[in-house]
Amino acid sequence: MGDQNRVYLFDTTLRDGEQSPGVSLNVEEKLEIAQQLERLGVDVIEAGFPIASAGDFRAVQTIARHVRQPVITGLCRAIRADIDRTWEALKEAESPRIHTFLATSDIHLKYKLQKSREEVLAQAVDAVKYAKKYCSDVEFSAEDASRSDLDFLAQVVEAVIDAGATVVNLPDTVGYAVPEEFGQFIRTIYERVPNIDRAIVSVHCHNDLGLAVANSLAGLNNGARQVECAVNGIGERAGNAALEEIIMALYTRQAFYNRKIQVNYQEIYRTSRLVSSLTGMVLQPNKAIVGKNAFLHESGIHQDGVLKERSTYEIMNAELIGINRSNLVLGKHSGRHAFNERLQELGYTLNEEELQKAFLAFKDLADKKKEVNNDDIEALVKDRAWAVPERFRLTYLHISSGTNIVPTATVKLAIDKLVFEAAATGAGPVEAACHAVDRITDIYGKMLDYKLNAVGSGKDALGEVISRIQIGDKLYNGRGLSTDIIEASVKSYINAINKYYYEQQRLAE
Ligand code: KIV
Ligand code: ZN
Numbered sequence: 001m002g003d004q005n006r007v008y009l010f011d012t013t014l015r016d017g018e019q020s021p022g023v024s025l026n027v028e029e030k031l032e033i034a035q036q037l038e039r040l041g042v043d044v045i046e047a048g049f050p051i052a053s054a055g056d057f058r059a060v061q062t063i064a065r066h067v068r069q070p071v072i073t074g075l076c077r078a079i080r081a082d083i084d085r086t087w088e089a090l091k092e093a094e095s096p097r098i099h100t101f102l103a104t105s106d107i108h109l110k111y112k113l114q115k116s117r118e119e120v121l122a123q124a125v126d127a128v129k130y131a132k133k134y135c136s137d138v139e140f141s142a143e144d145a146s147r148s149d150l151d152f153l154a155q156v157v158e159a160v161i162d163a164g165a166t167v168v169n170l171p172d173t174v175g176y177a178v179p180e181e182f183g184q185f186i187r188t189i190y191e192r193v194p195n196i197d198r199a200i201v202s203v204h205c206h207n208d209l210g211l212a213v214a215n216s217l218a219g220l221n222n223g224a225r226q227v228e229c230a231v232n233g234i235g236e237r238a239g240n241a242a243l244e245e246i247i248m249a250l251y252t253r254q255a256f257y258n259r260k261i262q263v264n265y266q267e268i269y270r271t272s273r274l275v276s277s278l279t280g281m282v283l284q285p286n287k288a289i290v291g292k293n294a295f296l297h298e299s300g301i302h303q304d305g306v307l308k309e310r311s312t313y314e315i316m317n318a319e320l321i322g323i324n325r326s327n328l329v330l331g332k333h334s335g336r337h338a339f340n341e342r343l344q345e346l347g348y349t350l351n352e353e354e355l356q357k358a359f360l361a362f363k364d365l366a367d368k369k370k371e372v373n374n375d376d377i378e379a380l381v382k383d384r385a386w387a388v389p390e391r392f393r394l395t396y397l398h399i400s401s402g403t404n405i406v407p408t409a410t411v412k413l414a415i416d417k418l419v420f421e422a423a424a425t426g427a428g429p430v431e432a433a434c435h436a437v438d439r440i441t442d443i444y445g446k447m448l449d450y451k452l453n454a455v456g457s458g459k460d461a462l463g464e465v466i467s468r469i470q471i472g473d474k475l476y477n478g479r480g481l482s483t484d485i486i487e488a489s490v491k492s493y494i495n496a497i498n499k500y501y502y503e504q505q506r507l508a509e
Helices: 027-040 054-066 080-090 106-113 117-134 150-163 179-192 212-221 243-252 265-279 300-308 336-345 352-368 374-386 429-441 485-508
Strands: 008-011 044-048 071-077 096-103 138-143 167-172 200-205 226-229 393-400 408-415 418-425 446-455 462-471 474-482
Touching: 008 200, 008 243, 027 044, 027 054, 027 265, 044 054, 054 071, 054 080, 071 080, 080 096, 080 117, 096 106, 096 117, 096 167, 106 117, 117 138, 117 150, 138 150, 138 200, 150 167, 150 179, 167 179, 167 212, 167 226, 179 200, 179 212, 200 212, 212 226, 212 243, 226 243, 243 265, 265 474, 336 352, 336 374, 352 374, 374 446, 374 462, 393 418, 393 429, 393 485, 408 429, 418 429, 429 485, 446 485, 462 485, 474 485
Parallel strands: 008 044, 008 226, 044 071, 071 096, 096 138, 138 167, 167 200, 200 226
Antiparallel strands: 393 408, 408 418, 446 462, 462 474
16 A cells, blocks of 8 residues: 555644644634645645534635645544534545544543444444445544553454544543553554555544653654644644654654655745744744754854764754744845845745735835844744735734723724724723724623733734634634834734624625
């Protein structure tokens, strides 16, 4: 079955990753991420869980229609109605795969499913056979495999392969395994399942003990051929194995693992940044591979060593994964051509209209900030990913705030061709401005999370605010950018309100 040495990268950022507490992506954001994953070159994209909600269904369907290179899959329980719905979402994909799952551990059987082993075995086989009627590529996941009775698990794996499963996934659902044991577990499945060579064995490890990547690699080293992971390691609870860490471990330690992957390494960093900004999940600075500090050397001895010979203290090359170290600045005299060249260097190809918009934003920024660096430029174009039609646009903001005065904000918003004004007070200037926005829009959001990042360095650095806003029972991420952090905060709030408004319009259509 294909090249035995090849490792297939299965990305579940949009399914398990989106199950990270507090993360909620809309269809456009999911498509943007899926297109970036396609550029990165992953083999499989798990685009969502179609039966979970109308939004999930639409996201899987949209990605199936527009992202043609990788296999596109959607998750479903081992239930016929779930499988029907998943196929409905996937059917236009170039290479669809139905991914169905059922728990096999006694703990899950007893407390969650309240079913006997015989019933679970029959249900798993039925689900695979049923999915197979729609689609030749069917993956079966034995949920909580690593805590399952090995004899029973081997029986289930053999039966689902006989029923037509092309991929069998053995997850460490609760992140309980340790590497030596997990590697041995995969080896044992190979030894005990006589028809195992008819399917691809996959691993899917959670990070509850911080071992998701180590366990996945141990699984691969013991014969697994597909690895399920998520960008930046996001996912349920402590997350999934981090895609970028798996890729770079296999690349950097190729002599040890001797396995092949096919990815466009240059896209790793950009993929990580996109997922971080759209999910609002900011990376810890010391995050392996993609954290801010991953390639920085603080100690003089290290710096000296790297200047003499990079390999003294660096095992990977930052440029390989798309980190641009030459951060030459642009300024207000830089022209459109230089700006566009820098964008191309950074890997952004904009159409004429996008370029003009970005260039005007750059000029505006260069007026306020002496030196504009790569981080600033990326921050400007990243706006594309957040773009929703601007029903409400900030045209004016005045804040009165300080010690011993009640913070007061006056806000003007353009709606179509009219401009509306409101004033309000709050515990702080951001709250005051958000209250004023609420008065104009008549949409009342609750700010659940608020993060302010400085883009680049210096007192005149751009402030990027990522907020998570609850409206009704749904969550919306908003992003705002400005050299004035109160303005960035209000823009972020309005961005979330625009997403809500846009979604309401779409639902009403
Ligand atoms: O962790 C898990 O077991 C899963 C399966 C549904 C694949 O996410
Ligand atoms: Zn999982």
